[in-house]
Amino acid sequence: MTDATPGTRLRAAVADDAMLLREGIGKVLADGGVDVVVSVGSGEELVAAVESGGIDVAVLDIRMPPKFRDEGIVALETLRRQGSRIGVLLLSMYATPEYAMRALDAGAGTGYLLKERVSEPHTLVAAVTTVSRGGSVVDPEVVAQLMNRPRADGPLSTLTARELSVLEAMAQGNSNAGISRQLFLGVKTVETHVRNIMQKLGLDDSPDNHRRVLAVLAFLGSR
Numbered sequence: 001m002t003d004a005t006p007g008t009r010l011r012a013a014v015a016d017d018a019m020l021l022r023e024g025i026g027k028v029l030a031d032g033g034v035d036v037v038v039s040v041g042s043g044e045e046l047v048a049a050v051e052s053g054g055i056d057v058a059v060l061d062i063r064m065p066p067k068f069r070d071e072g073i074v075a076l077e078t079l080r081r082q083g084s085r086i087g088v089l090l091l092s093m094y095a096t097p098e099y100a101m102r103a104l105d106a107g108a109g110t111g112y113l114l115k116e117r118v119s120e121p122h123t124l125v126a127a128v129t130t131v132s133r134g135g136s137v138v139d140p141e142v143v144a145q146l147m148n149r150p151r152a153d154g155p156l157s158t159l160t161a162r163e164l165s166v167l168e169a170m171a172q173g174n175s176n177a178g179i180s181r182q183l184f185l186g187v188k189t190v191e192t193h194v195r196n197i198m199q200k201l202g203l204d205d206s207p208d209n210h211r212r213v214l215a216v217l218a219f220l221g222s223r
Contacts, residue, residue: 010132013038015046015060015075016091025059025118032125041065043075050084057087057132061115062099073102080106087131091115095141101221104136108210111137111173136173136213143171146220155219158200166193171216175209 012034016022019041026036034057038049042065046058058079062072076088089111090103100112111131117123117139127137147156147168159167169179176194180187198205203215 010034010056010128011037011054012128013040013046013049013055013058013060015040015043015058015064015072017041017061017064021061021115021118025124028118028121028124029059029128032121032128034125034128043071043078046075047078047082050079050086051082055086057089057128059089059091059128062090062092070099070102073099073106076103076106076110085109085134087111087128087133089113089127089131089137091118095139095145097142097146097217097221100138100142101217104138104210104214104217108136108208109134110210111135112142113137113139114141130173134210135175136210138172138213138217140168140172143168143217143220146171146217155201159197163193163197163200166190167197167216170194170197171213171220173209173213 012029014022014025014036016025022039026039029036038055040046040049043060046060049055050058060072060075062070064071072090076090079086079088087109091113092099093115095114103110103112109131111127113127130137165183166179169182174182176187176190179190195205201219203219206212206215
């Protein structure tokens with residue numbers, strides 16, 4: 001998704017109406033090897049900055065001026081309509097599954113994290129890197145909310161404990177290799193679990209990571 005060449009630092013734009021938070025995000029990214037080249041206070045300014053070029057990835061709040069509703073997602077949707085494929089990571093104060101689904105519906109290279117992850121430098125930088133490469137990231141709290149919706153007779157009840165762990169990691173945007181590292185399983189074992197999960201849930205086992213995450217979230221959201 002990014003135009004950055006191997007070995008070069010990512011160039012990021014940060015948008016949040018709170019200047020102190022922008023500075024905090026900027027410091028975390030800079031310490032993680034990401035150059036913040038644009039820092040603005042609204043979605044419209046973010047879109048204009050991206051149009052000017054020279055940006056690989058954007059990190060922006062969902063609620064910004066003028067109405068503090070969904071301006072960040074509107075900015076994302078505007079960028080995608082304009083043909084921009086830069087990575088976009090949306091930040092929110094609240095774990096809102098509906099916002100996460102809407103964000104990922106905009107296409108690959110998109111992520112949704114809680115703002116509190118700014119205090120977890122590795123998590124934030126890893127998410128920015130993932131979306132810059134066209135991957136998908138969903139905050140674990142959003143996934144947990146979706147998985148914990150009670151439905152005793154639903155398809156999730158047919159999954160084993162290990163399959164549920166793999167499903168949760170998959171919904172967070174992890175590749176099979178990432179799930180392997182996170183759960184200390186062999187890649188072949190993960191592939192088998194993923195195949196079984198998709199069959200039990202009646203989902204297409206797509207090799208495209210974004211479509212796979214979107215399919216799982218859509219299923220969880222429909223429960």
